[in-house]
Every structure is written in structure tokens, then in C-alpha cells.
Amino acid sequence: MNRQESSVPGLYIHIPFCKRRCGYCDFYSVTDTRLITGFLDALFKEIDKYREEFREFDTVYIGGGTPSLLSLDQIEALLDKIRHAFTVPSDAEITIEVNPADWGINDLNKARDMGINRISIGVQSFNEEELVFLGRRHNSGQAMRTIQDAHDASFGNIGIDLIYGLPGRTFQQWQDSLMKAMALEPAHLSCYELELKPRTPLGLKCEKGEFPLRTEDAGRDFFMRTSEILEESGYIHYEISNFTRGMDKASRHNQKYWDHTPYLGLGPSAHSFKGQRRWWNHESLHDYISDLLEGSLLPAGSSEELTGEQLRLEALFLGLRTRKGIDLVQYQRRYGYDLMKEKGQVLKELSRTGLVEIECGCIRPTRAGMAIADSLALL
Amino acid sequence: MDEIRNFSIIAHIDHGKSTLADRLILRTGVCDARTYKDQMLDTMDIERERGITIKSQAISLPYQARDGKSYSLNLIDTPGHVDFSYEVSRSLASCEGVLLLIDAAQGVQAQTLANLYLALEHDLVIIPVINKIDLPSADVERVIEEIETELGLDPGTHLECSAKEGTGIDEILEAIVERIPQPKGDPKEPLAALIFDAQYDSFRGTVIFCRVFDGTLSAGDTIRFMFNDSQYRVEEVGHFRLTRERREQLCAGEVGYIIAGVKTVSSVGIGDTITLLERPCGKPLPGFKEVKPVVFASIYPIASDDYEAVAEAVEKYKLNDAAFVYEKDSSAALGQGFRCGFLGLLHLDIVQERLEREYDLSIILSVPSVRYRFTLKDGTVLSVDNPVHYPNPMTIAASEEPYIRASMMMPDKYLGSVMSLCIEKRGVNSNLHYTSPGRAELTFEMPLAEVIFDFYDRFKSMTQGYGSFDYDLIDYRASNLVLLDILVNGEKVDALSQIVHRDRARARGVLACDRLKDEIPRQMYKIAIQGAIGGEIISRSTISAFRKDVTAKCYGGDITRKRKLLEKQKKGKKRMKMIGSVSIPQSAFLAVLKSDTD
Numbered sequence: 023m024n025r026q027e028s029s030v031p032g033l034y035i036h037i038p039f040c041k042r043r044c045g046y047c048d049f050y051s052v053t054d055t056r057l058i059t060g061f062l063d064a065l066f067k068e069i070d071k072y073r074e075e076f077r078e079f080d081t082v083y084i085g086g087g088t089p090s091l092l093s094l095d096q097i098e099a100l101l102d103k104i105r106h107a108f109t110v111p112s113d114a115e116i117t118i119e120v121n122p123a124d125w126g127i128n129d130l131n132k133a134r135d136m137g138i139n140r141i142s143i144g145v146q147s148f149n150e151e152e153l154v155f156l157g158r159r160h161n162s163g164q165a166m167r168t169i170q171d172a173h174d175a176s177f178g179n180i181g182i183d184l185i186y187g188l189p190g191r192t193f194q195q196w197q198d199s200l201m202k203a204m205a206l207e208p209a210h211l212s213c214y215e216l217e218l219k220p221r222t223p224l225g226l227k228c229e230k231g232e233f234p235l236r237t238e239d240a241g242r243d244f245f246m247r248t249s250e251i252l253e254e255s256g257y258i259h260y261e262i263s264n265f266t267r268g269m270d271k272a273s274r275h276n277q278k279y280w281d282h283t284p285y286l287g288l289g290p291s292a293h294s295f296k297g298q299r300r301w302w303n304h305e306s307l308h309d310y311i312s313d314l315l316e317g318s319l320l321p322a323g324s325s326e327e328l329t330g331e332q333l334r335l336e337a338l339f340l341g342l343r344t345r346k347g348i349d350l351v352q353y354q355r356r357y358g359y360d361l362m363k364e365k366g367q368v369l370k371e372l373s374r375t376g377l378v379e380i381e382c383g384c385i386r387p388t389r390a391g392m393a394i395a396d397s398l399a400l401l
Numbered sequence: 402m403d404e405i406r407n408f409s410i411i412a413h414i415d416h417g418k419s420t421l422a423d424r425l426i427l428r429t430g431v432c433d434a435r436t437y438k439d440q441m442l443d444t445m446d447i448e449r450e451r452g453i454t455i456k457s458q459a460i461s462l463p464y465q466a467r468d469g470k471s472y473s474l475n476l477i478d479t480p481g482h483v484d485f486s487y488e489v490s491r492s493l494a495s496c497e498g499v500l501l502l503i504d505a506a507q508g509v510q511a512q513t514l515a516n517l518y519l520a521l522e523h524d525l526v527i528i529p530v531i532n533k534i535d536l537p538s539a540d541v542e543r544v545i546e547e548i549e550t551e552l553g554l555d556p557g558t559h560l561e562c563s564a565k566e567g568t569g570i571d572e573i574l575e576a577i578v579e580r581i582p583q584p585k586g587d588p589k590e591p592l593a594a595l596i597f598d599a600q601y602d603s604f605r606g607t608v609i610f611c612r613v614f615d616g617t618l619s620a621g622d623t624i625r626f627m628f629n630d631s632q633y634r635v636e637e638v639g640h641f642r643l644t645r646e647r648r649e650q651l652c653a654g655e656v657g658y659i660i661a662g663v664k665t666v667s668s669v670g671i672g673d674t675i676t677l678l679e680r681p682c683g684k685p686l687p688g689f690k691e692v693k694p695v696v697f698a699s700i701y702p703i704a705s706d707d708y709e710a711v712a713e714a715v716e717k718y719k720l721n722d723a724a725f726v727y728e729k730d731s732s733a734a735l736g737q738g739f740r741c742g743f744l745g746l747l748h749l750d751i752v753q754e755r756l757e758r759e760y761d762l763s764i765i766l767s768v769p770s771v772r773y774r775f776t777l778k779d780g781t782v783l784s785v786d787n788p789v790h791y792p793n794p795m796t797i798a799a800s801e802e803p804y805i806r807a808s809m810m811m812p813d814k815y816l817g818s819v820m821s822l823c824i825e826k827r828g829v830n831s832n833l834h835y836t837s838p839g840r841a842e843l844t845f846e847m848p849l850a851e852v853i854f855d856f857y858d859r860f861k862s863m864t865q866g867y868g869s870f871d872y873d874l875i876d877y878r879a880s881n882l883v884l885l886d887i888l889v890n891g892e893k894v895d896a897l898s899q900i901v902h903r904d905r906a907r908a909r910g911v912l913a914c915d916r917l918k919d920e921i922p923r924q925m926y927k928i929a930i931q932g933a934i935g936g937e938i939i940s941r942s943t944i945s946a947f948r949k950d951v952t953a954k955c956y957g958g959d960i961t962r963k964r965k966l967l968e969k970q971k972k973g974k975k976r977m978k979m980i981g982s983v984s985i986p987q988s989a990f991l992a993v994l995k996s997d998t999d
Binding site for chain 2: 287326367
């Protein structure tokens with residue numbers, strides 16, 4: 023297989039701290055913020071360990087957890103460390119996730135001055151009841167304030183995360199949140215359908231039958247109408263859950279996850295990909311710190327070497343999550359599989375039924391196609 | 402010959418037949434428990450999982466009786482399903498007596514009775530054995546009463562045991578010696594041996610299981626199969642222990658095996674008589690029947706790349722199953738495959754399962770069919786067992802379908818519903834008589850096609866397992882037949898076509914569409930299923946499309962978790978056959994025949 027490493031890798035840093043855990047979240051984090059210093063020491067050592075294998079990153083994404091629990095000084099030190107260890111071009115996309123109410127205008131100004139050029143704000147909802155249900159520690163007024171502050175701090179690329187499809191909530195209620203979000207003119211909107219994952223407090227409540235699961239039809243309805251409303255308002259629905267004012271404001275970092283560009287994930291539970299290998303750190307801050315500081319070891323949880331067939335499947339399901347879709351010629355060159363030849367009949371039927379568009383050598387999911395992107399990938 | 406006893410164990414399903422057989426084998430010290438278990442692991446998984454015996458087994462048990470003499474007790478195990486009733490009859494013909502096993506908690510059941518009648522037909526001595534007396538729910542008194550009233554046997558003759566715990570086993574062994582007569586026959590007469598089974602051994606070729614009635618047989622003899630009219634030179638004869646045990650000769654009265662360079666089991670007819678070429682017996686043993694397949698279906702690989710593998714598997718499988726026949730076939734919808742003949746639907750099921758399991762294949766079977774007969778206007782007579790070959794209706798002068806005589810025994814309280822079922826299945830010429838108060842025997846003449854598919858299951862559930870059923874093919878009768886096609890998204894799927902009676906066509910079309918709707922999983926687009934006769938659409942159903950199945954996030958770069966989920970789903974999808982743009986699961990092809998009442 024001819025894999026051309028043409029794109030520059032991305033760097034993800036997982037900050038595994040939260041003041042409190044939200045009911046729906048199954049990312050790894052701990053609430054004991056006293057461990058932050060030890061974590062940062064370990065993280066710096068982990069950065070050093072990858073200096074040979076990775077040289078340059080053109081996207082840096084500081085996520086979590088809650089990165090805005092770090093002090094601005096700590097964030098600056100981290101960015102300095104990254105820039106010292108790797109080449110980060112001046113036009114690199116540098117994103118940080120911020121919890122509303124954690125940062126004021128001064129903090130945002132400082133962050134901008136450090137070179138952070140993209141802010142992702144975890145708003146989730148503009149409805150107080152919903153925020154309580156989700157277990158968030160901010161209110162909608164604080165969220166609006168933070169967004170306004172980010173504008174005032176001249177961030178050109180502000181993203182808002184929202185969650186829809188909460189039990190018992192109508193589309194109208196969701197639309198209210200959506201309208202409030204649009205009124206604040208973010209360049210980027212991520213609209214996630216609430217997933218009730220096992221092992222999360224909300225997931226357990228759902229298992230116990232405390233509230234019902236969404237029906238397939240309701241899920242579809244929310245998905246389709248959300249997309250319609252946002253696209254009518256000038257947003258591009260460029261990935262299942264992501265909308266942007268213009269493709270220049272689409273997340274360059276996330277794009278790497280979707281097109282097999284290498285990325286390095288640092289911090290507990292972070293995932294990495296390079297060549298044909300995926301590896302990930304274990305989900306324990308304690309072990310992470312002791313591995314790096316005491317043992318000088320990589321905090322590796324596990325890894326896998328992907329077969330050609332696995333890469334092919336990944337490229338299909340990841341590509342079909344994006345509006346850009348799959349370039350047939352590129353796909354064949356990179357994964358050695360002629361989709362049109364092998365699956366022509368199904369693709370034709372998918373196109374006839376309005377689930378994909380096939381034009382200019384690309385297969386692109388339509389809005390209805392995106393709603394069943396998982397099935398599309400099994401074509 | 403005084404020291405030989407040939408017997409079988411017959412029982413309703415789950416009454417403990419194999420547990421008792423195991424116990425007898427262990428008690429007579431053929432081997433220790435551990436060796437035995439290791440040996441048994443080699444027998445077919447399917448048999449043990451389904452609790453039925455598919456192939457006959459035989460074993461010779463050495464037994465030192467209380468009279469001080471050493472006996473050879475030959476246990477012949479029999480298959481237990483109507484598809485194999487002929488094999489059962491040949492096994493029983495090789496015995497002088499049977500142990501009729503009855504569960505102490507469940508009492509007399511349908512197969513207890515059906516098996517008893519089979520044994521009586523062969524004039525066998527019957528020893529009633531009440532098993533599972535260790536169960537808390539055991540009601541031995543009631544069972545003793547049933548032995549008298551329901552079976553019409555002398556209750557004073559019964560034995561009691563717990564095969565599981567090993568109690569009462571010595572009494573059973575003694576009763577076999579005392580009550581089952583020694584075989585008759587004369588070793589000096591010309592050889593007459595009955596073939597009751599044949600199995601394939603990859604090193605030695607076909608191993609013939611037989612019961613010698615007269616004469617003596619040794620390695621080096623030249624034998625003749627009287628019906629098949631073929632001859633072979635005997636390489637080896639012997640007895641069955643857990644493995645084959647070579648002997649100098651087989652004599653009148655004995656059960657054993659013959660290896661004679663017979664390449665395939667198909668060259669051996671179950672029920673055929675073996676005699677010596679030089680000194681043949683006067684006439685063959687009675688009861689020979691040529692076993693002919695009655696149900697036909699095509700086998701296709703799910704992945705067309707697997708055609709060669711399927712071809713090889715079918716060829717190998719055939720070596721060990723004389724009743725299974727096949728030839729090359731191809732389908733517009735399913736590609737290259739094989740048209741196969743089976744003894745019944747259970748046989749078909751077993752073949753499918755064994756091909757998949759033993760050869761690691763994924764296969765699809767087309768909708769099964771019986772063999773119809775068409776007389777064309779130009780006088781040609783066509784036998785058609787594949788709906789694909791249904792002749793142009795304009796050219797047909799007469800259509801005929803095979804009829805059977807079904808005989809059913811059941812407690813009379815089920816008569817009403819069973820008669821309705823038979824009439825629904827186009828049954829005619831019924832006949833009813835009572836075998837004992839409260840127990841009825843009902844016969845009907847019915848089209849085989851109606852009986853083969855879901856009749857047996859419905860009959861069994863209707864009679865709550867108390868009914869027994871058997872049938873014989875009788876003749877072909879004129880019938881008004883049409884071809885029912887199934888279209889999936891407008892494309893005809895020939896493997897789903899059926900030949901049906903005109904009066905039933907509409908109902909069958911509706912049924913097929915409904916069942917396919919249940920069997921075919923929802924897919925990315927709407928699927929239209931239609932039933933058609935000629936050009937006319939007579940039924941339809943629609944499978945709605947998936948509308949939403951995507952998960953919101955592929956987060957933090959953890960692609961692995963999502964991929965693993967999809968890989969799992971993909972594997973499930975590989976078990977389905979892609980026809981046009983629709984994935985159709987294996988189960989759909991059989992489901993179109995089954996009615997909703999199952």
C-alpha cells in the first residue's frame with residue numbers, strides 16, 4: 023500500500039481534570055486538582071519522549087477534562103515546552119477548550135497573546151434546566167458572557183459545543199438554545215446528540231429506566247432539522263456533528279482524525295496514530311505520573327497495527343462522516359480498493375435513494391446519508 | 402450363538418437413551434470412563450446438541466452374566482426422526498429385542514408409542530425400563546399404570562433404573578440375557594447379512610455395518626450386494642467396541658462391520674442383503690427400499706469466491722451420506738451452486754449445518770421444493786424439482802405432484818385440530834381407527850409439498866408432543882400448479898421462487914412477503930418485496946429504511962473503539978447474501994415456507 027505522509031501531524035494534549043464530573047461524559051478526568059503540578063511534570067517528560075518520532079505539528083489541541091482549570095502561567099509554560107520540543111509554525115491552529123465562567127476577558131487576552139487562536143467553549147445548552155440535568159457548573163448567562171469576552175478578545179475562531187436530544191425535551195426547546203447560540207455569532211458550532219454511555223451517571227439512570235431512550239425517528243428529526251436550520255443560516259454542515267461559517271474555520275485538528283493524518287495524543291487516555299499504528303495511554307493519572315516520573319516509561323496502555331482492510335474500513339466510515347466525502351481515485355491509490363468496481367451497485371442505489379451524491383469522482387453523504395453514516399460504511 | 406444378544410434402546414427424546422447407553426458401556430467395562438469420554442468427543446456435535454441420533458452406532462458389550470456364561474450384547478443405536486425412519490427400521494430388523502425407555506417423571510410420550518409400534522412390527526421382545534427414578538418428580542406408579550393402559554404391555558415385566566446414578570443397570574443387563582432371545586440362523590447356510598448402516602472412513606473407504614442372519618463371512622471372501630448387484634472382495638471383518646476390532650470371521654447371529662474396498666457410501670444400499678458370490682442365498686432379506694431424496698434445494702456460497710470450497714465440501718460430505726445427492730446448478734441471483742436432494746427438512750438442516758461447521762463455510766440454501774411432474778403438449782414428461790426449470794405455462798398439458806399417505810397416532814382429544822390441519826394441507830381420503838381407548842390412528846393422503854414444510858412442527862405442537870407421524874410416498878396426482886416468483890426491489894430472486902397449488906398461490910405469496918419482511922433486516926433504503934405469478938403482482942410488503950444510526954462523536958482520536966464496533970457489524974453482514982443491492986440472510990430462504998403459527 024502506498025501511504026504518503028504528506029500532511030503534517032497534529033498534537034492533542036489531554037488535561038485530565040474537572041471540578042466535577044458531568045453526568046453524560048465518559049472522557050477520563052479526575053477532580054483532585056492538587057495533582058495538576060505532578061501531571062504537568064509528567065506531561066513535559068512525555069513530550070520529550072516523542073521529540074525524535076514527531077518533529078512538527080501544525081495543529082495543537084488542548085482538550086480534556088477542563089484545560090481552563092490550569093492557570094494561564096501553566097498553559098504558557100506548556101505551549102513554550104511544546105514549541106521548544108517541536109516545530110510549530112506560526113500559522114498553526116492552536117485550540118483550547120474553555121469552560122464558561124472559568125475565564126474572564128483578561129485570561130482570554132492572555133491566551134490570545136500566547137498564540138492560541140481558536141477557543142472551543144463547552145456551553146452545552148442555554149437552558150438552565152438542561153444545564154442542571156447535564157451536571158454543568160455554569161449557567162447560560164455565564165456562557166453568553168464568555169462568548170462575548172472571546173469576541174472582545176478578538177478571537178476570530180470561536181467554537182461552541184451544544185448537546186441536543188435530552189430526555190423529554192422538545193425540538194422547540196432545543197431550537198431556542200440553537201437560536202441563542204447563533205445570535206452570538208460563533209464561527210464554529212458542534213451539535214452533539216446526547217449519547218447515554220454505559221458507566222456514566224446518566225447512562226446508569228437510563229438503564230434503570232428513569233428516563234426513556236430517544237426513538238430512532240426523534241433522533242432523525244432532531245438531526246435533520248438542526249442541519250436544515252443551521253445551513254439556512256449560513257453554516258456548512260461539514261461533519262456529522264460540526265458546522266462552520268466557512269471552511270477556513272473548520273477544525274483543522276479534527277480533520278486529521280478523519281483522514282488518517284498522523285497525530286500524537288499526550289496525557290492519560292490520549293490516543294495517537296501514525297503510519298499504520300494506533301496506540302493509546304492508559305486511563306490512570308496516578309500510573310501516568312509514576313510511569314513517567316519514576317520509571318521514565320511511556321504510559322502506554324495498548325496499541326494495534328492496522329491491517330489494510332482495517333485502514334480501508336476506517337477511511338470509509340471516517341470519510342463518510344464528512345461532507346467532503348471520499349475521493350474515489352485517492353481512496354483506491356491509498357487503500358488499494360476500487361469502491362466503484364466492488365460496490366457500484368450499492369452505491370448506485372444509495373445515490374438513487376438520496377443518501378449519497380456521486381460526482382466529480384467523490385462520494386459524499388447527503389444530510390440523510392450522514393444520519394446513517396455508520397450503515398453507509400458497511401455498504 | 403447362544404451367547405449373543407442383539408438389542409436396541411428406543412425412547413422418546415430426552416428420556417435418557419444415550420445416558421443409559423453410556424452406562425451400559427461403562428458397566429460392561431469396554432473401557433474406563435475417561436477413555437470413553439475422549440472417544441465420545443469425536444462424535445458429531447450436532448447430535449449431542451440436538452439430542453438426536455443421526456447416524457446409527459453399534460457396539461458389542463462383553464458381559465459375564467449371573468449364569469456364569471460370557472455374553473456378547475450388541476447394542477445398536479438408532480436415529481430418531483421421521484426423515485430417517487427407514488434407517489431405524491433396518492436397525493430394528495437387526496435386533497431380537499429392545500429396551501423401551503420411559504422417563505419416570507414424564508411417563509409415556511408420543512415417541513415412546515411410535516417406537517413401540519416399530520418394534521412390534523419387527524416382532525421384537527420388549528423390555529420396558531423406567532428411567533430417572535432418582536428424580537424428585539418421578540412417579541413410578543403412574544408410569545407402571547401407563548405401561549399397561551397406554552402401551553398394552555405386561556406391567557410386571559418392567560425394570561427400574563437411574564442411568565444417571567447407575568442404579569438398576571445390572572438388572573437390565575440380566576434381563577437382556579434372560580428375556581431377549583438368542584439370534585436364530587445357521588452358520589452353515591449360505592450367507593445372508595443385512596446392511597443397516599454404512600459410514601465413510603478416510604483411510605479404509607466405506608465401513609459397512611451389518612447383521613449376519615445366516616452363514617459365515619471372512620476376509621478374502623467375495624461378497625455380492627443383492628439389490629445393487631455389485632461385488633467386492635472382503636478385506637476385513639470385525640466387531641464394534643469403541644473402535645473397530647478385527648476378527649477372523651462374522652457368523653450367523655452376529656453384528657459387525659465389513660471393509661471391502663467400497664469407495665463411497667453411495668455404493669452401499671441400506672437394507673441391502675450381502676451374500677457370497679460363490680454360494681449365494683436363495684432370496685434377499687425382506688424390507689429393502691431404495692432411499693430417494695424427496696426435498697430439493699440449491700446450495701450457494703455466500704461469497705462467490707467460495708464456490709470451489711463448497712464444491713470440495715459437498716463432494717467430501719457426500720462420501721458419508723448416501724441419502725444426499727447433488728449436481729451442479731446456477732442461479733441468476735445467486736450464481737454458481739449445487740442442486741441437492743434430501744430425505745426431508747431435518748436432513749436438509751443437518752447437511753447445511755455440517756457443511757458450515759465441518760468445512761467452515763457460509764452457505765445459502767434456496768427455497769426447498771419437492772419433485773413435480775409436467776406433461777407437455779408435445780408429450781414430453783418433465784420432472785422438475787427446481788422452480789427455475791418450471792416450464793413455459795403455455796406448453797403444459799398436465800401437472801402432477803407427489804402424494805403421501807400420512808399416518809398419525811395421538812390421544813383422541815387432539816383429533817379435531819389435527820384433522821383441520823390435514824384438510825388445510827389439502828389432505829383427502831382420511832381414515833380413523835382407535836388403537837386403544839383414547840388413542841387414535843389417523844391416516845390422510847396429502848400432497849408431499851404440504852407436509853414437508855411446516856406440517857411436522859405444527860402437528861407436534863398441536864399434539865403437545867404426544868402425536869407421532871410417519872409417511873410413505875404413494876403416487877403422483879394431477880394438480881393445478883403455478884410458479885410463484887418473489888421480487889426484491891423489482892428484481893426477481895429465482896432462489897426464492899416456489900411451485901405452488903393455484904388455490905394456495907395467493908395465500909403463499911402473502912405469507913412469503915410477510916415472512917421476508919420479518920427476516921430481512923432493515924437496510925439503508927426501503928425494500929419492496931413482491932410476490933408475482935406470471936406478470937401479475939399478487940402480494941407485497943415493504944421494509945422501511947434505517948433513518949438514523951450514527952453516533953455523534955468520534956472523539957479524542959479514539960477511532961479504534963468505533964472501528965471495532967463496525968467490524969463486528971460487518972461480520973454479521975457477511976453472513977448475508979447480497980442480491981442486487983439488498984442483503985438477504987440465510988434464514989429468509991427457509992422462512993418463506995413457514996406459516997405464522999410456528
